[in-house]
Amino acid sequence: MERDGVERLLAGAGADSRRLRHALALLCEGRWCTLAELVRQSATSRRTVESLLREVVLERDGERFRVALIDTPAYQDLLAVAAPPEDPVAHLLPHYAHVLDRLTALVAKAPRARHVLDHVSATPETVLRRALLLGARFWLPGARLLCVGDHDLTSLAVKLVHPETDVTVVDVDERVLAYIDEQRLGIRTRWADLRLGLPASARDHDLALTDPPYTPEGIGLFVARAVEGLTDDGRVLLAYGASERTPMLAFKVQQELSELNLVYEAIYPDFNRYFGAEAIGSAADLYLLRPTTKTRPAVQSRLTRQTTAIYTHGPQSVESTFEPSTAKASTPISSGVSGALVSGPAAADALAGFEADLLVGDWPKGLSQPRVRLSTWLAKPYAAAPQRVAVAMPPGLESALPRLLLATRAAHVRLVGTALPPLPKALSLVYEVNEAGKGILDAVRRPQPEGEADTVLRRILDNAHAKLANTWREALIAVAAAQGTSLTKNEARSLIREAADWSDDLTPLEAPLHRLSSLHEAVTRTITALTTTT
Numbered sequence: 001m002e003r004d005g006v007e008r009l010l011a012g013a014g015a016d017s018r019r020l021r022h023a024l025a026l027l028c029e030g031r032w033c034t035l036a037e038l039v040r041q042s043a044t045s046r047r048t049v050e051s052l053l054r055e056v057v058l059e060r061d062g063e064r065f066r067v068a069l070i071d072t073p074a075y076q077d078l079l080a081v082a083a084p085p086e087d088p089v090a091h092l093l094p095h096y097a098h099v100l101d102r103l104t105a106l107v108a109k110a111p112r113a114r115h116v117l118d119h120v121s122a123t124p125e126t127v128l129r130r131a132l133l134l135g136a137r138f139w140l141p142g143a144r145l146l147c148v149g150d151h152d153l154t155s156l157a158v159k160l161v162h163p164e165t166d167v168t169v170v171d172v173d174e175r176v177l178a179y180i181d182e183q184r185l186g187i188r189t190r191w192a193d194l195r196l197g198l199p200a201s202a203r204d205h206d207l208a209l210t211d212p213p214y215t216p217e218g219i220g221l222f223v224a225r226a227v228e229g230l231t232d233d234g235r236v237l238l239a240y241g242a243s244e245r246t247p248m249l250a251f252k253v254q255q256e257l258s259e260l261n262l263v264y265e266a267i268y269p270d271f272n273r274y275f276g277a278e279a280i281g282s283a284a285d286l287y288l289l290r291p292t293t294k295t296r297p298a299v300q301s302r303l304t305r306q307t308t309a310i311y312t313h314g315p316q317s318v319e320s321t322f323e324p325s326t327a328k329a330s331t332p333i334s335s336g337v338s339g340a341l342v343s344g345p346a347a348a349d350a351l352a353g354f355e356a357d358l359l360v361g362d363w364p365k366g367l368s369q370p371r372v373r374l375s376t377w378l379a380k381p382y383a384a385a386p387q388r389v390a391v392a393m394p395p396g397l398e399s400a401l402p403r404l405l406l407a408t409r410a411a412h413v414r415l416v417g418t419a420l421p422p423l424p425k426a427l428s429l430v431y432e433v434n435e436a437g438k439g440i441l442d443a444v445r446r447p448q449p450e451g452e453a454d455t456v457l458r459r460i461l462d463n464a465h466a467k468l469a470n471t472w473r474e475a476l477i478a479v480a481a482a483q484g485t486s487l488t489k490n491e492a493r494s495l496i497r498e499a500a501d502w503s504d505d506l507t508p509l510e511a512p513l514h515r516l517s518s519l520h521e522a523v524t525r526t527i528t529a530l531t532t533t534t
Contacts, residue, residue: 003074005055010078019044019244019281020052021080027056028072028079032064036278040123043270043283045243088268089132093125099160100128106156106183111175120277122152122211122239129271130209131157133286134237138207140165146202146229148194148210148222151176159185170194170202170229172399177512181502188502190510193400194225196375199510205229211239211272214280216249220256224299227260227291234291236262239272241284257287260302261294350416350440351390358382360404361392374400377407378509381465386410393417402427402516403509405443406464415441426516429454430461452479453524460519464508472496472503476526487530499525 006024010017023042026033035053039046058065067075093100103124110121131154134140141164147155150169158165163185170192171177177189190199208229212222219240226236238257242250257264264287271286347364359371369390372382378400389410393401398421405413405427413431420441423433431443449458456475463471473492480487496503500522502515 003078006052006075006078009051009055016244018080020048021078023049023052024056024075025079027052027058027065027067028075030066030069030072032061032066034063034065036275036282039278040273040275040282043273043281045245045281046278047243047245048281087129087271089129089136092132092136093128096128096132096161099157100124102160103128103153103157106153110151110153111173111179114173121275122154123273123275126272126274127152127154127157128161130154130237130286131161133268133271134158134207134209135162137288138235142166143207144168144205146170146205146208146226148208148226148229149212150180152211153180154209154211155180155187156183156185159187168202168205170199170225174399174513178514181512181514188506189512189515190506191399191403191512192510193397194221195397196400197379198225198228199506201506201510202229204231205234206231207235207237209237211284214240214242214253214284216252216256219253220260220302223257223260223262223289224302227262227295227299230291232291235265236287236289236291238287238289239284240287241270241272241277241280243280257289259298261292261298263290263292264288265290347416350414350437354388354390354412354414354442356388356390356414357386357410358384358389359392360389362394363390363392374404378403382408388412388414390414390416393420395419402513403464405431406461406508409445409462411445413443413445415443424513424517426513426519427461429458429520452527453520455479456527457520457523460523461508461516466507468506468508468511469493469496469503472523472526476530479527480530483531495526495529498529499523 010020013020019042023038023044026038026041033041035046035049039049042049053065056067057071059068107121107124107127134145140158140162144166145155145158145168147167147169149171151171151173155167155169158167167186168188168190169177169180170190172191172193174191177191180187181189188201190202192199192202208226210222210226212218219238223236223238226238227234230236240253242253266288268286268288270281270283272284274282274284276282277284347367351367356369359367359369360377361374363371374397386408387410389408389412391404391413393404393415395418398417398419401415401421402424404415405423414436416439418439420439423431423441423443429449430446432446433441433443436442449455456472456479459475460468460471473489473496476492476495477487477489500519503522508516
């Protein structure tokens with residue numbers, strides 16, 4: 001059997017040839033495998049595995065291959081005897097076979113990955129092992145865990161293995177939040193675009209776990225937000241992987257972490273495995289990070305420099321270089337992609353016939369109106385009461401549209417962007433929306449509605465920065481008073497919790513859209529119950 005090419009390849013890799021030897025051992029086991037499986041099992045980049053496959057004579061069966069059994073003895077002295085040590089909880093897996101079966105079904109039915117959000121699904125075994133590692137390292141009964149993004153569904157694994165853990169998920173993907181809530185495992189879900197802020201109700205956690213976009217900008221942002229969500233003695237678990245071919249990329253990421261003044265308590269190599277991400281070997285390390293007394297100031301400094309470009313794909317990729325705030329008033333609003341400009345209207349044209357009292361977002365210099373950042377707009381009510389507001393919507397932040405509208409009581413809001421999505425039905429009680437031109441939507445505030453349920457719901461949506469349950473409670477008390485009856489705060493809270501047990505401690509701005517969509521029915525139930533009890 002000719003093996004000179006394999007020997008040259010291994011010799012060239014030197015001490016780092018262990019990955020290749022592991023892949024070669026898998027090929028010689030006699031089992032058929034695909035390229036994706038070989039990459040994932042060996043945690044070796046696709047390019048490196050392909051270089052090995054070019055040097056080995058293979059048997060093939062469609063997309064599957066292996067080294068013929070008759071040829072495997074020729075490679076025995078070249079093989080890695082065992083896989084690298086990567087799994088400190090492997091001994092626990094046999095005890096959770098039933099959980100793995102359920103997670104396998106849940107992952108299979110989960111929302112499809114979104115390319116523009118850099119989604120790559122972790123394997124069911126990975127999310128189970130994350131839950132087991134958390135339980136092996138920390139005391140979870142009563143502990144609070146924050147999942148900073150959770151397309152991988154780690155929150156479900158934690159609740160299945162450690163049901164007494166208090167788990168909150170923040171995510172920009174409405175589909176993920178709805179899917180997690182459908183499982184009814186008692187997980188709190190919050191909408192958040194982390195570029196715009198962390199929800200106020202997602203603070204003071206003991207642990208935070210995140211598997212962010214694998215750009216330095218994405219890692220820095222997600223870890224900074226994870227720290228924001230922690231108590232002073234919390235921990236961050238970070239999944240991050242880079243190809244063995246690109247150590248400089250890993251260095252840039254670790255520089256981001258170093259600038260946050262975090263302690264590396266542990267790194268578990270190749271702990272995470274994925275369906276995809278073959279460029280990094282379908283694998284990622286798991287970092288265990290501990291904040292220091294210097295971390296929070298560093299986080300605040302990091303977030304003041306935050307940009308919207310954090311992904312590797314789509315309109316908010318890191319290749320974005322154009323900054324609309326440096327443009328002139330006649331310059332079109334930027335798409336944020338490689339300095340290109342959108343084909344939509346110029347800023348001056350976008351404001352033609354619309355005397356804005358306030359500009360929200362990134363507008364070109366030279367416009368005289370006062371302005372406020374998108375993140376500030378969502379974080380707290382604006383001090384003044386502008387009647388006409390113009391909002392610049394960057395590409396890639398469209399999911400924030402409903403929240404940007406709810407964040408004001410202005411009579412008229414003009415939205416300017418490239419491809420603005422339709423207004424969710426949940427907001428139709430508040431705004432009437434009309435297209436005012438290409439890339440321009442006008443949202444005009446509707447008059448106060450009639451009917452008790454509509455009046456209560458409108459009051460909730462009109463106070464989007466306030467705790468949803470608190471506004472609902474006061475509105476119910478007002479309805480009871482109008483009916484000539486009395487309702488205590490505790491009685492109102494009881495009615496609300498029975499109709500919407502998810503409504504405590506969050507604002508309408510943090511609520512996922514499927515929760516806002518269900519509010520009318522829930523409010524109606526409380527009105528009906530109020531009438532029945534009185």
